Amino acid sequence: MKNSQVLGQQHTGISIHNLNDKKAIASYQDNKYFTPASNTKLFSFYAGLCALGDSIPGLEYLEWGELLIIRGTGDPSLLHPDLPHSKVYDFLKGRKDQIFFTPINFENKRFGPGWGWSDYNDYYQAEVSPMPVYGNFARFTGEGSQKFKVEPSFWGKSLIADTTASGIEREEFQNMFHHSRLGVPQGLSQDVPVRMSDQLTVRLLSDTLKKEIKLIHIPINLELQKIYSIPSDSLYARMMQVSDNMLAEQLMLIYASANGLPLNTEKAIEHAIAHHMSDLPDPLLWKDGSGLSRYNLFTPRTIAALLQKIYDKVPQKRLFHIMATGGKTGTLKNLFKDEKPFIFAKTGSLSNIYDLSGFLVTKKGKILIFSFMNNNFTRPTGEIRKEVERILTGIHQKF
Known part of the structure; x- marks a missing residue:
């Protein structure tokens, strides 16, 4: 990490463990707090696993x-x-x-x-x-010939043609949708x-x-x-693979309801920490379900410990099906391409932030848990993403 020309001027933390081993085999600033972005969804996912059944x-x-x-x-x-x-x-x-x-x-x-x-x-x-x-x-959805449709059709009467609009722009406090002449290009939504x-x-x-x-x-x-x-897994899989914020936020309300609480995210988080996550290495600064909030702060070693708890809770085949898969699904579809997938993880992206935490299968078949967090960079996110890919691919090949 110290020798990386790409990561040299930012805040980086990494924690890598063998499965079922609390001692890190590699770490760098893993006790420091980072903004997790959508890595926060790992905590919401685990809360759901603790509270909900198959449906x-x-x-x-x-x-x-x-x-x-x-x-x-x-x-x-x-x-x-x-x-x-x-x-x-x-x-x-x-x-x-x-x-x-x-x-x-x-x-x-x-x-x-x-x-x-x-x-x-x-x-x-x-x-x-x-x-x-x-x-x-x-x-x-764009249908060509400068036409588009809206679903549900309930909103068809709430459209306003507006030459100053770019695509579809809703008024801030009411459901009136301004649209440009083109609206949405054909084939796009x-x-x-x-x-x-x-x-x-x-x-x-x-x-x-x-x-x-x-x-x-x-x-x-x-x-x-x-x-x-x-089925619960259908919600989990979409939330984790495409990083759906709305599903993550609502999942914490479902958690609240399942535990007899009012539909309140703050109370749900407090309950989840007290009953299911009090044994993690560092105190959690956890504020929302999705990771949209920059108030969230977690350490890489804490995320790695949470991943172990998730792995213990869910059979491997089911878990890897839920996570985004390198070269195959969701936010990792265009990364870590290989004949056999070896990264099953959750991305986390905000401006100047790119985090990746999950499971890495080595060439020799070992399963490693990792959390790789990058904050406060000024380079294009694509460069950081490629460097993370390079480093983790190297670990995959070496071990």
């Missing part, structure tokens, strides 16, 4: 006479275009009762601490809500977060289900029944 709890409900009162668990899968079909949809569609939605268990703000206020229009910063619908975003509210949740549900869903603000202190929505 995601998608909805809680109370049958009260001829009324059905529902509340969200934080599950993001309902009508999400990139996740499997949710059984919650079938449950709601088949009910003949009058349905009321209560958001009273939601105690979160729409954005996490330290998120960029100007990123509200960017796909990676969808708002947090108690029961997301359609992933809390609108998807615009743009996901734009929508400004969520409890009123919008019931409107979207009512429009899709073709039945009226009403909003009611009442606490429910009785024992509720649950509907499970999708």
Whole structure:
């Protein structure tokens, strides 16, 4: 690391361990704190593993006479275009009762601490809500001849032609979408977060289900029944492979719900640390589920220790299927290309930050745990990424 011309003027930390061995076989500043970016999702992933079974709890409900009162668990899968079909949809569609939605268990703000206020229009910063619908975003897809479509079609009446817009630009505080003449080029798509509210949740549900869903603000202190929505691994895999921030944030709310807490990220994190992560080497400065916040701070040796806990929790074949795979899937599709994949990891990227933590399989078949963190660089991220690839590939070949 000290001899690298690429990494010489930045902050770098690395921790490499043999599987099931707490002693590092290589380390450099692994006790220093770094901004983890989306490596934070490893902590959310482990929290989910500790709280959830094979399926995601998608909805809680109370049958009260001829009324059905529902509340969200934080599950993001309902009508999400990139996740499997949710059984919650079938449950709601088949009910003949009058349905009321209560958001009273939601105690979160729409954005996490330290998120960029100007990123509200960017796909990676969808708002947090108690029961997301359609992933809390609108998807615009180019169809050629200067035409595009929006899904759900609910948003078709909220479009405004605007020659000053670049692509699709939502107004900051309301769901009016300004679009240029071209909108979205043919064959491409743009996901734009929508400004969520409890009123919008019931409107979207009512429009899709073709039945009226009403909003009611009442606490429910009785024992509720649950509907499970999708396989847990389908949520984990998309979150980890493409680094989906919205899924990670909602996963921490699901964790809260599963542990009898209000839907509150801060309380979920406190609970997860106290009950599942108190044995990690260094105290965690953990502020959100996704890693969008620069307030998060972890050490490489702590992430390496967490990876060991994850490995102990999940069978290897299943775990490697969930992680991004070098040369094959997600954010590592174009890196670590080899006849046989040897990197299974989680990337983490923000401006001037590139982190990579996960599992490395050596030429001799050994499995190594590693956390490689790079902060405060001024070079192009691509150069840092290539240097990380060069160093880890060298370790793969040597051992």
